[in-house]
Amino acid sequence: MKIFIFLLVALLSMSVNSAPHGDELYARHCSSCHGVEGKGGVGVPLALPSFLNSVSDEYLKKTIRYGRPGRIMPAFEMLSDAQLNAIAKHLRSWSGKPGLVEDTTVVIGDSKNGKQLFARFCAQCHGEEGRGGKGTGVTFSRKRDLPIIAPALNNTGFLASASDTMIRDTIIFGREGTPMTSMLVAGLSEEDINDIVSYIRSMEKTAAEFEQASNEIDDEPMVIIMDSPYGLEETVENLKQAITDQNFTLIRTEYLEHGLVAEGRENKKQVVLHFCNFGFLFEALAIDPRVGMFLPCRVTVIEKNGKVQLSTINPKRLSKLFNNRELDDSCQQMYEVYKTLLEDATL
Amino acid sequence: MKMLSHYVLSIILLCFAAASLASDLLMVRSQQSFPEAMLTLQTSISEHGYEITRVQRIDIGLTGMGYKTDKYRIVFVGKPKEIQYLVDKYPAMAAYMPPQISIFAEHGETVLITANPMIYAEMVDNEKDKVLFRRWESDVYSVFDDIRDAED
Numbered sequence: 006m007k008i009f010i011f012l013l014v015a016l017l018s019m020s021v022n023s024a025p026h027g028d029e030l031y032a033r034h035c036s037s038c039h040g041v042e043g044k045g046g047v048g049v050p051l052a053l054p055s056f057l058n059s060v061s062d063e064y065l066k067k068t069i070r071y072g073r074p075g076r077i078m079p080a081f082e083m084l085s086d087a088q089l090n091a092i093a094k095h096l097r098s099w100s101g102k103p104g105l106v107e108d109t110t111v112v113i114g115d116s117k118n119g120k121q122l123f124a125r126f127c128a129q130c131h132g133e134e135g136r137g138g139k140g141t142g143v144t145f146s147r148k149r150d151l152p153i154i155a156p157a158l159n160n161t162g163f164l165a166s167a168s169d170t171m172i173r174d175t176i177i178f179g180r181e182g183t184p185m186t187s188m189l190v191a192g193l194s195e196e197d198i199n200d201i202v203s204y205i206r207s208m209e210k211t212a213a214e215f216e217q218a219s220n221e222i223d224d225e226p227m228v229i230i231m232d233s234p235y236g237l238e239e240t241v242e243n244l245k246q247a248i249t250d251q252n253f254t255l256i257r258t259e260y261l262e263h264g265l266v267a268e269g270r271e272n273k274k275q276v277v278l279h280f281c282n283f284g285f286l287f288e289a290l291a292i293d294p295r296v297g298m299f300l301p302c303r304v305t306v307i308e309k310n311g312k313v314q315l316s317t318i319n320p321k322r323l324s325k326l327f328n329n330r331e332l333d334d335s336c337q338q339m340y341e342v343y344k345t346l347l348e349d350a351t352l
Numbered sequence: 353m354k355m356l357s358h359y360v361l362s363i364i365l366l367c368f369a370a371a372s373l374a375s376d377l378l379m380v381r382s383q384q385s386f387p388e389a390m391l392t393l394q395t396s397i398s399e400h401g402y403e404i405t406r407v408q409r410i411d412i413g414l415t416g417m418g419y420k421t422d423k424y425r426i427v428f429v430g431k432p433k434e435i436q437y438l439v440d441k442y443p444a445m446a447a448y449m450p451p452q453i454s455i456f457a458e459h460g461e462t463v464l465i466t467a468n469p470m471i472y473a474e475m476v477d478n479e480k481d482k483v484l485f486r487r488w489e490s491d492v493y494s495v496f497d498d499i500r501d502a503e504d
Binding site: 290299 | 375377380383403404408410413414416424432435436443446449454459461463465467471472474475
């Protein structure tokens with residue numbers, strides 16, 4: 006018994022105490038978005054020398070820890086400090102240089118003037134309220150030679166990670182290899198830049214309120230369900246008509262068990278209709294290429310014990326999975342479409 | 353004996369803690385080009401005992417409508433008996449069955465994404481049935497490990 010306990014303790018100690026490998030952690034948690042060599046993709050390119058050389062390890066670690074609420078980058082709360090250190094060290098291996106020492110000096114400026122300057126010089130890329138550029142990923146959203154979409158500054162994750170000095174230096178020097186140019190070269194004075202930093206820092210309150218409001222959305226069920234007063238065939242025909250009426254293209258109608266069992270042996274009481282609106286699909290993929298996993302649109306019609314029921318995914322519930330606030334409107338819109346389809350088919 | 357039960361309990365708690373911290377979205381990047389990554393995915397799915405019920409092309413519909421896009425497919429995956437069991441017992445689950453993996457090209461690489469099967473667990477009321485999703489989750493991790501480790 007003692008040996009068994011000893012082995013258990015040894016096993017647990019091994020997993021807890023073994024030094025984390027930054028490359029492995031990066032491959033598992035980061036590479037799918039940021040690229041195996043940090044060249045970017047769904048996420049921003051981390052291997053850019055102008056980026057790595059202008060941020061501290063603290064900034065990198067806080068970014069991983071807090072993420073960017075509503076901007077795809079998740080918060081990796083489950084990683085230990087040692088694991089964060091290991092990932093930061095791995096990122097540094099790309100530049101071969103140590104990070105900047107974090108400077109927490111508070112920049113004093115006139116945020117009122119900063120707001121006006123921000124509207125003139127920054128909002129075009131970072132958005133009117135600093136909520137960031139639109140879209141993500143190179144597949145649909147941006148040109149292949151554009152390495153980055155302007156980050157959201159009005160974001161609790163960013164504001165908790167970036168020091169005033171880091172923000173100021175980024176505005177002063179720009180980021181080579183990205184559309185972010187030096188604002189000194191653009192004609193602003195250092196005092197102007199301090200004002201902009203002060204304005205960005207003042208976003209902390211609105212960012213927190215905005216995120217809180219997003220989190221207050223009631224818990225949505227996973228599916229939208231509706232009972233049909235009609236038989237299976239009639240319900241399917243009604244649904245086809247409703248799909249066309251909503252300007253969607255019916256792709257195919259098949260049994261749910263298609264491909265699962267031999268042809269002809271499917272349960273004929275379980276039917277799936279696949280349909281699409283390509284304009285809407287393209288817009289959704291441009292906002293976030295990951296949404297394809299719930300596409301194309303489909304509604305299932307099932308007859309069981311003489312009762313016919315329609316069901317479909319609930320886009321409002323799924324939008325929470327993506328941590329992408331931009332998707333929320335599209336998901337709301339799609340929720341309304343699904344509800345209308347189900348109502349029209351069962352009227 | 354009491355000590356042993358403490359340790360066993362600790363291990364169980366650790367397992368649950370790790371599971372509860374898992375992401376709702378599971379993603380992996382392959383350094384393989386799209387066709388090769390698709391082949392690796394198909395092989396791994398088959399080796400894990402699952403069947404591909406359909407591969408839906410998304411890009412062809414988009415390019416046909418004049419949109420500029422890259423390769424994008426949705427792969428429907430499942431085990432017949434498990435899908436039949438779930439849909440029969442929980443008809444509302446049909447909206448998500450069979451589960452889907454999306455696979456798309458990004459530069460010369462390929463990205464794969466799926467929902468963590470554990471999100472379906474909230475639709476079932478039986479602890480025994482929830483174990484099924486835990487196994488699916490573990491299998492997705494394993495398939496994605498195969499994708500990540502595949503040679504260029």
